[in-house]
Amino acid sequence: MTAVLTRPDRGRVEEDPRPRYRLSSLDTKVSPYLFVAPFFVLFAAVGLFPLLYTAYVSLFDWELGADERTFIGLDNYSTLFTDGQFWNALFNTFSIFLLSSVPQVIVAVLLAALLAANLRGRTAWRMGVLLPYVASLVALAIIFGSLFGPQYGLVNDVLTTIGLPRIDWQANTFGSHVAIASMVNWRWTGYNALIVLAAMLAIPREVTEAAVVDGAGPVRRFFSITLPMLKPTIVFVIVTSTIGGLQIFTEPKLFEPAGGSGGGAEHQYQTVVLYLYQSAFQHFDLGYASAIAWTLFMIIIAVAGLNFWLTRRAVR
C-alpha cells in the first residue's frame, strides 16, 4: 500500500534524499517482488528442487532404502536407451496420446460449435458436458475397466450380440489402447469443449455478420472465421492435452485388473509414467526411475514445442 501512496510524491522528494525516502524507494523496488515471492519460494521448494534433485538421483545406482548408493554417471540413461521396455512404453504413450488427443480436440471444437447455437436450456447443456470431468477418475477407471473386461465385460457382450468377434481388451495391444483412450476422451472432451466455447463466444459478432452479408454459408464461416479466431485457444488446448497425454498414468494403472503396474501381462499398455512408477516403487530402483522422469520431461518439452509450432502455422 505504501508503494502506491508514495508514488505521486516522487518528483518532489527526489531532491530531498532523506533516509525515509530511501526506505520508501526500497519499498517501491522490492515489495512487488515480495508480493509474488510466496509463489516462487513455494515453486522452488516443491517444484524446482525436486526437479533438480531428480536429475542428481538419476546419476546414481540408487535403490530405495539401501544403505549405500554409487555414482554411475550417465549409465542409467545409456541403459534406458537400450531398454526395449522403455521404447515399448514410449510407443504405448504416443499411441494412447494420439488415440485420445486427436479425436478429443476435433470433437471438442464441434461440440463447442453446437453448444454455441441458440439451444433451449443452454446452461444445462453446457454444464452437462462437464459432468464426466467432475466424476472421480478412480471411479471412472473402475467402471471402464469393467466395461472393457475381457470375459464378462459389457462391451464384449454388445460386440457378440451384433455378430462381431470378442476382443481381449487386456491382451490385445491396440484394443487396450482404445479402451484407455476412450476413458481419457470421456473425461476431457467436455472440459476442452467448454474452453473452446468460451473463446467462440468471444468472437465479435460483426465479423460473422459481415461474412453473412458477403454470402458465406455456415461451413465457410466456421472454417474461415471461427477456426482462425480460435487459434490461441486451440493452441492452448493442444499443448495442455499434450502435457497431460504424455504423462498419462492413472487410467492405465487402474486398467490393470489385479492392480499391478506392469501395464498388462506383456506391457501392452504400460506407459512411460507407469514404467517410471514400476521402476521406483516395485523394483525400488530410484536412479533408473529418475532417469526415465528426466527423459520424459525432455520429450514432453520437445513434443509440446513442436505442437505449438505446428498449430500456430497450420491455423494461421
Added chain:
Amino acid sequence: MRHRSWVSVLLLLTAATACSSGGAAQDGKTELTIATFNEFGYEDLLKEYEAAHPDVKLTQRKTGQAEPHHKNLFTKMAAGSGLADIEAIEEGYLSQVMSKSSQFNDLKEIGPQVDGRWLPWKYDAVVKDGKIIGYGTDIGPLAMCYRKDLFDKAGLPSDPEGVKALFATWDSYFATGDQFIAKSGGVAWFDSAAQVFNAMHNQHEVGYFDKSDKLVVETNPAIKSDWTAVTGAVAKGQSAKLAAWSKEWEAGFKTDAFATKTCPSWMLGVIEKQAGPENKGKWAVADAFPNGGGNWGGSYLTVPKQGKNAKKAAEVAAWLTAPEQQIKAFKAKGTFPSQVAALTDPALLDSTNAYFGDIKAGALFAERAKKVARAQYKGPTDGQIQDTVFSPALLSVEQGKNTDEAWKTAIAETQKVAK
C-alpha cells in the same frame, strides 16, 4: 495450483509435527507406535498391555492395505526417519526387508528369550547371518478348496476323504484336471496359472536364488518343470484365465468359472465373500495339498533401528506374538497363529466354518501348517520376480502367447529385475 501447493505444505507440516512425537512423553510414559495393515486383531491387546505396563503408551498406526503400508515402510527406511517403533511386515515383502536387514534390530540381542515359540519354517525365514529380524504373527497354511457340486457333476469323488487322493501330488492334480474338463462342459479346473505356479514354486528348497543370492532361475530344473506342467495344463484348457484379485476373478467364484482353488486359511473368507450366500454349501475345503504343504501369507513384527526405545518395543512385540495373545487375535479377526503352542489351543481346534459345511477349519489348517516342510530361501528381489515377472508371464501364456517365447521373456525380465 497455488492453493493446492499451500494446502499440501500445510498438510506436510502437520504430518511432520505429528510424526516427530515419540520417545518420552511429558508424563514420563514411554510412547511406542506400532504400524500394521489390514486387520491384526491387536486393538484390545494393546489396551491390555498398557493396563499391565502403566509406564508404556501404545499407539497403533493402521493402514488399510499391505501395499501402501510397505511402500511407506521402504520410503521411510530410505529417508532414515519416520518409521514406527514396531513395523509389521508381510511375508511377500520379506525378501526385500531381509536384503536391508542392517536397518532392523537383532531381536535375539535386544528381545526376551523366545526360542522354540514358532513353527520352524516360520522362524527360519527371518533369520539372517544368525540374527533374527522379526517375530512371527500369523500364517496362511495351504489347503485345496473345491466345488463339491461340480465334482459330482463330472463324476469325481466329492467327499473330503475321497478327494484327498486326487490332490496327493501335482501330477494327480493335473491328471484329475484333464478328467474334469472332459466332462465339465466348459468349467475350468483352476482359476489362474500363476496361483498354481506360485504355490508349486514355494515348495522347493531352492527358488529363484540360491543361498549365496545368485540368480539360478535358468539353471534350477524345478522352475522349468513347474512352468512346463502349468503351461501344459493351460494349453489343455484347465485354466479359467482369470488374473487373481481382478474384478473378473472375483466374479469367477460366482459364475462357476473354475472348480478348484489353492487355498490358504484366509482364502475361506475371500471365497465366502465373492461366491456369496447363494453358493453356500457348494464350496468345500480338503485337508490335502499336492506334494505336501505350503504357505501363502502371514506377517512378522520387526523393530527398526530408527526407534529410540528398541528394547521396550521388542518387549511389546514379543508379548503380542506370544501364543496366548495370538489366540486372542485369532478370536478377534481370524488371523491364523504361527506359534506351536497356539496350534493346539482348543479355541483354534474347535473353530468351525459354517460356509464350508461347518468344517473344523482351525484343526484342518493346523494340520496343514505342520505339513510345510521348510522355508524356501528368498533372494533380495524374490517377491518382485514373482509379482512382476512370472505371474504376468503366465498370464501372457493364458492370453495366447507361445509358451517358449513367454519363458524367454520371463528369463530376460528376471535378469533385469535382479541386476
